[in-house]
Amino acid sequence: MAELTANLTFETRAELMATAHALADAAREATLLHFRKPGLLADSKETARFDPVTVADRLAEERMRAILAQRRPQDAVLGEEYGALAGTSGLTWVLDPIDGTRGYLSGTPIWGVLISVADDSGPVYGLIDQPFIRERFEGGFGLARTVGPSGEFALECRAARPLAEAILLSTFPEVGTVAEHAAFRRVADRVRLVRYGMDCYGYALLAAGQVDLVIEAGLQAYDVQAPIAVIEAAGGVVTDWQGNACHQGGQVLAAANRAVHAEALALLNG
Structure with missing residues (x-):
């Protein structure tokens, strides 16, 4: 972990985590406004293949960026739909408002919202949120857990096997x-x-x-x-x-x- 993140105070880490959850809550609400609704349309960001973007992608990122502008204006932002915004803190929020827009358009439930905080060494904390399933996976700053309909559990990858x-x-x-x-x-x-x-x-x-x-x-x-x-x-x-x-x-x-x-x-x- 880079020196910047290693030296963050407990209060700053807590604020970063609270902000990430606020972003995930906002994106969950925005994406569910349009999921499985009649008439949902998509533009394609490419001409050679179908790379969809919907009103829900844009709305979710707009709402997350608004929260960051209020709570963490000193941080940089990199988002799929609206690109990069410079910051002064050395931290960058990396946002994917809907990862799996093809699935979102198809009505499948496993698309998600990706939110992370990175320093110059890479991501140090992240959330994978599944709005429709209502599962949230969290990792970093000493935490590895998921919260969902079945309760809260620690995350632990599988042990080695052939x-x-x-x-x-x-x-x-x-x-x-x-x-x-x-x-x-x-x-x-x-x-x-x-x-x-x-x-x-x-x-x-x-x-x-x-x-x-x-x-x-x-x-x-x-x-x-x-x-x-x-x-x-x-x-x-x-x-x-x-x-x-x-x-x-x-x-x-x-x-x-x-x-x-x-x-x-x-x-x-x-």
Whole structure:
């Protein structure tokens, strides 16, 4: 952890956590206003493929940014819909108002809101919030827990077991480029079970000890920083496909423990 974050007072950490929960509450309300409602439309942010954005994405980020402007005006902000805002504190809030907009449009319940606080070393605290399911996963500043309909529980990643017994999640069957997809298949062909379409919920399930691996490519900083904070707090490992830091996005290998991470990393690299 960078010196800046290591020297934060207890009161400042408490304020950062309280602010993150306030952001998640606001985004939960904003996204549920439009979820499964008739007539919800989406624009595409790209022309080559369908990359949807809805009024709910924009509304949720606007409400989170308004809270930050009031409570933490000295901090920088990086959001998927409205880009970067400079700050003076050395801390940056990284926001994804709806991770899984395709799922949101389809009425599936596992899309989420991603909120994290980062310093120059990467994310130090994060939330993965599932508004419709009403589960919230929290990691950083000594905490690793989830709160939802079944109560509050500590987060702890799975212990090591053979790769042949592992469960692997990813959002898209066609992972990345042709070469990246071939590398992904080398791992997928060795595990017991592969499931797709999870978006950020896959990372939450890894932190909760339900699965062993999440492997993806082509991600952005706002896709990965909250999951990194939550998974690392729960004892997991998150790197790129070469074993380096991945908080700026790109290729991501999230693993429940160092043993399964090492096995998957070796296969990804042939």
